[in-house]
Amino acid sequence: MIRLTVFVLALTLTACGKAILPDAPDGERPSRIVSLDFCADQYLLQFADPDQILAVSPDAARDFSFMRAKAAGVPTVRPLAEDVILLKPDLVVRSYGGGPNAAAFFEQAGIPVLQVGWASSIHGDDISSIPKITREVAAGLGHRDRGEALVQSYLERLATIQATTHEKSTLYMTPSGLTSGGNSMIHEAMMAAGLKNFANRNGWHSLPLERLAYERPDLVTAAFFGVRTNHQHGWSAARHPVAKRELSETDLVALDSAWLSCGGWYIVEAVEALAEGAAIE
Numbered sequence: 539m540i541r542l543t544v545f546v547l548a549l550t551l552t553a554c555g556k557a558i559l560p561d562a563p564d565g566e567r568p569s570r571i572v573s574l575d576f577c578a579d580q581y582l583l584q585f586a587d588p589d590q591i592l593a594v595s596p597d598a599a600r601d602f603s604f605m606r607a608k609a610a611g612v613p614t615v616r617p618l619a620e621d622v623i624l625l626k627p628d629l630v631v632r633s634y635g636g637g638p639n640a641a642a643f644f645e646q647a648g649i650p651v652l653q654v655g656w657a658s659s660i661h662g663d664d665i666s667s668i669p670k671i672t673r674e675v676a677a678g679l680g681h682r683d684r685g686e687a688l689v690q691s692y693l694e695r696l697a698t699i700q701a702t703t704h705e706k707s708t709l710y711m712t713p714s715g716l717t718s719g720g721n722s723m724i725h726e727a728m729m730a731a732g733l734k735n736f737a738n739r740n741g742w743h744s745l746p747l748e749r750l751a752y753e754r755p756d757l758v759t760a761a762f763f764g765v766r767t768n769h770q771h772g773w774s775a776a777r778h779p780v781a782k783r784e785l786s787e788t789d790l791v792a793l794d795s796a797w798l799s800c801g802g803w804y805i806v807e808a809v810e811a812l813a814e815g816a817a818i819e
Contacts, residue, residue, distance in 0.1 A: 567680030568650075572627040574617040574635025576603050577800035578654050581675045582631050583608040585684050592627050595635060604796040604804045619643055631675070633800070652678040657801030660696070660726045660809075669693065672803050692803045696730055699809055704816035706756035708791075709736040711745065713760075715781065718742045723801045724759075724808075731812035733757070750780045757816060758784050761793040761808075791815030 571590050573582040576597035583594065583605035591612060598609035615621050617635040622644070630644050633654040641651040654675055658666040669689045676685020710717050710724045718724050719737040728735050736755040737746065797808040 568627075568629035570626065570628045571679070572615060572622055572625060572630050573598075574622070574630060574632040574640065576600065577633035577802075578631040578635060579603060579609065580605050580800060580802050580804070581654060581672075582679065583612075584688070585676045585679045585681045588612075590679070592625055602795045602799040604799075604802065606796070623647060623649070629679075631679075657723065658721075660723075660730050660805060668801060668803055668805065671801075688803055692806055695806045696809065699731060699806075699813045702732060702813070702817070704732050704813070706733055706816050707736045708733045708757040708759055708812070708816070709745075709750075709755040709784065709788075711758055711760045711781065711784070715745050715778075716742050717745050723805060724798060727798070727805055727808045727812060728759075730809045731816065733812060733816055745778075745781055747778055747780045750784060754784070755788060757791055758788045759791040759793060759812060759815070760785075761795040761798050789815070789818070 567590065569590055570592045571582060571586060572593045573579045573595055575595050579594045579598040580603065582591060583598065593613045593615040594609055595617060596614045597603060598612065598614065599606045603609060615625060617632075617637075617640070619636070619640070622630065622636075627649060629650050629652060630640075631652045631654065632640060633656065636643075641653060644651050652675065655666060655671045657668045657671055660668055663670050669692070672689050672692070673682070673685045676682055676688070708728050710728070717737045718741065719735055720740040722742065725735050725737075737743075739746075791812055793808050793811055797804055797811075
């Protein structure tokens with residue numbers, strides 16, 4: 539019976555739903571918006587008016603969500619088609635929420651979908667850069683001016699950081715004993731802070747323990763994902779003596795996991811923290 543109700547509702551929305559342009563004019567701004575995952579939550583909570591927001595994902599108020607303070611008291615919805623459609627949204631915002639077929643399903647049901655791109659670069663205006671994605675999503679929510687203002691502030695902060703270069707070699711460590719070289723947002727953050735990445739292999743891989751035995755970085759940086767690992771002794775998967783030595787003896791720059799959990803404008807917080815940590819002698 540529930541499936542039949544949802545199916546009928548989907549057909550009704552398909553028949554009478556009005557598509558909202560990706561760049562919505564002020565008079566046609568969506569007023570019942572649902573976001574399906576916490577990467578999409580960040581943009582919705584940052585740019586939309588409170589009365590535009592119908593629901594956010596269950597992760598919007600978690601510790602790894604940068605906009606968690608604004609998520610307090612906002613209704614949540616699971617990224618399930620039945621749950622979302624019953625809310626009768628006029629726009630769905632998503633990055634990965636709902637799975638690979640979610641966008642096609644909601645559009646077939648007459649509900650426009652605003653897709654949040656996956657950022658791979660801090661600078662520039664290419665399709666996968668943070669400025670480009672920020673502008674596009676803000677415009678899709680009907681707040682192009684807010685997006686432009688945020689991008690300008692973001693770029694100014696980056697420019698201020700890049701006025702000084704420290705060139706200290708920096709090793710990023712995760713609680714599971716991984717690090718990352720090129721082709722990652724933490725690598726981009728290090729470069730923007732004027733640092734050199736100690737990891738010399740692209741992508742994510744295990745800590746180079748053998749190399750660390752005879753060559754050491756100037757700095758270690760780490761983002762702690764959750765209160766149970768919010769101190770050095772909680773790194774259950776990085777127990778090798780060499781890794782422990784780096785954590786205890788090398789200057790450490792601690793990063794808030796929310797700055798890095800999704801590639802967004804708030805990564806500038808991590809860049810600033812890295813630059814400030816590198817400046818301490």
